[in-house]
Amino acid sequence: MFIEPSLAGGRRGWIEVICGSMFSGKTEELIRRLKRARIANLKVEIFKPAVDTRYDEMNIVSHDENSIRSTPIENSQQILLLAQEVDVVAIDEAQFFDAELPNVCDQLALRGIRVIIAGLDMDFAGNPFGPMPALLAKGEYITKLHAICVKCGHIANFSYRKSQTKDTLLLGEKDLYEPRCRHCYYEEQ
Numbered sequence: 681m682f683i684e685p686s687l688a689g690g691r692r693g694w695i696e697v698i699c700g701s702m703f704s705g706k707t708e709e710l711i712r713r714l715k716r717a718r719i720a721n722l723k724v725e726i727f728k729p730a731v732d733t734r735y736d737e738m739n740i741v742s743h744d745e746n747s748i749r750s751t752p753i754e755n756s757q758q759i760l761l762l763a764q765e766v767d768v769v770a771i772d773e774a775q776f777f778d779a780e781l782p783n784v785c786d787q788l789a790l791r792g793i794r795v796i797i798a799g800l801d802m803d804f805a806g807n808p809f810g811p812m813p814a815l816l817a818k819g820e821y822i823t824k825l826h827a828i829c830v831k832c833g834h835i836a837n838f839s840y841r842k843s844q845t846k847d848t849l850l851l852g853e854k855d856l857y858e859p860r861c862r863h864c865y866y867e868e869q
């Protein structure tokens with residue numbers, strides 16, 4: 681479990697990244713950290729890409745229906761304008777953002793803000809997803825979570841797509857994706 685380096689006192693910014701496959705618990709972990717920050721009376725702003733309308737247009741919702749209020753935005757530059765006077769900035773589904781997001785996070789961290797990112801490290805094809813590789817390179821604290829492979833029960837780090845659609849962006853849940861381990865993922869590629 682991730683233990684915060686500091687919850688109160690001293691404005692030192694940094695970047696935390698929570699990554700992994702679908703169903704690995706990224707959103708639950710993000711919500712857990714944000715609830716703790718609020719308990720510590722920190723001012724928190726939560727963003728998600730407007731394109732992510734899967735469960736809800738405003739809220740961030742986990743597969744187990746835990747949810748927290750967020751602001752949907754079109755591009756990463758909006759975060760710099762909207763995150764004024766805050767202690768913590770959280771961004772869910774970071775893989776869908778533009779290539780400027782890592783620079784935006786750098787600027788926030790330099791302002792003294794704790795930045796918490798959650799996102800898919802790999803797309804359905806097993807390739808690094810959007811700005812996630814750069815965020816993983818820049819982050820001080822990285823948490824890689826694993827789901828359970830639906831085929832064999834080992835740890836899963838791949839998001840297997842059950843449809844033939846080749847577009848990178850395809851919103852969905854168990855209807856379209858299943859978490860798989862390396863062995864079971866490549867068995868059917």
Ligand SMILES: Nc1ncnc2c1ncn2[C@@H]1O[C@H](COP(=O)(O)OP(=O)(O)O)[C@@H](O)[C@H]1O
Pocket residue numbers: 700701702703704705706707708709741742743744826827828829830859
């Ligand atoms: N195959 C699976 N492996 C692990 N968790 C699963 C699986 N299928 C469903 N879940 C549920 O998904 C939850 C995680 O949801 P969530 O935090 O939204 O994940 P993520 O944001 O990484 O997609 C788990 O707590 C569990 O209840």
Ligand SMILES: Cc1cn([C@H]2C[C@H](O)[C@@H](COP(=O)(O)O)O2)c(=O)[nH]c1=O
Pocket residue numbers: 701702703706707734799800802803804805839848849850851852853857
């Ligand atoms: C692998 C993959 C996923 N997506 C979509 C499917 C879901 O709507 C989100 C991921 O949500 P989660 O919180 O991580 O479960 O991303 C996609 O568009 N393309 C992909 O390759």
Ligand SMILES: [Zn+2]
Pocket residue numbers: 829830831832833834860861862863864865
């Ligand atoms: Zn497996």
